[in-house]
């Protein structure tokens with residue numbers, strides 16, 4: 001991995017310029033990966049994901065591959081795709097919003113855990129759960145603003161996406177990234193300015209989910225429609241549909 005201190009001044013300047021342009025052109029929820037480019041940049045990786053919705057076709061291959069990778073029990077999901085429908089005929093639109101744990105830099109799920117069963121790994125930024133320590137109290141389920149967690153009915157412990165850490169540790173991409181036929185999902189090291197994800201974030205306006213929660217998500221989106229029925233204007237039609245058992249967004 002190339003660390004931040006070895007970036008040439010020109011490359012670094014171009015990178016920061018790209019981020020400024022992206023912020024200027026982006027939606028109101030633009031966020032930047034704070035782990036990257038700090039003066040004390042960590043030499044260890046800090047993993048994140050970028051989902052480019054210009055390339056997403058809503059095929060659910062990501063959700064299905066995740067199910068298969070982890071043998072996720074029926075009725076539970078670590079990764080899912082929302083369909084966002086809105087507008088009045090003839091001005092209507094339908095778009096897709098793949099969802100997963102955001103591996104937040106300030107994870108509220110970790111703050112509330114009474115046993116230390118969930119934490120953000122210092123070595124790579126992945127937020128994990130140890131089912132042997134988890135007591136299934138559900139505090140983290142309530143604390144997560146993204147509804148990313150569930151109680152696994154087999155283990156009785158909290159469960160969620162872990163960026164396929166078992167694959168990443170072997171140098172492989174997460175299963176959903178591997179399965180994405182649109183090439184919409186990009187996984188990589190936010191601490192490495194030369195990584196594809198960092199270069200894409202530098203060149204494009206990016207957004208995160210519910211930036212106002214202050215969790216600093218590390219899953220970024222390009223061209224996402226963040227419309228939400230909860231914030232719809234009176235008479236405005238917005239419908240979110242998913243294959244989850246509880247389709248209602250929090």
Ligand code: SF4
Pocket residue numbers: 100101102103104107108109110127143144145146147148149160215
């Ligand atoms: S998305 Fe939710 S479960 Fe994942 S790290 Fe953030 S607060 Fe925790």
Ligand code: SF4
Pocket residue numbers: 112113114115116117118129133134135136137138139140141157158
């Ligand atoms: S359900 Fe498990 S991981 Fe979540 S807060 Fe309780 S002990 Fe911690």
Ligand code: SF4
Pocket residue numbers: 051055056057058059060061062063081096098179180181182183184185
């Ligand atoms: S696999 Fe890729 S293209 Fe298909 S729904 Fe998921 S992110 Fe979109």
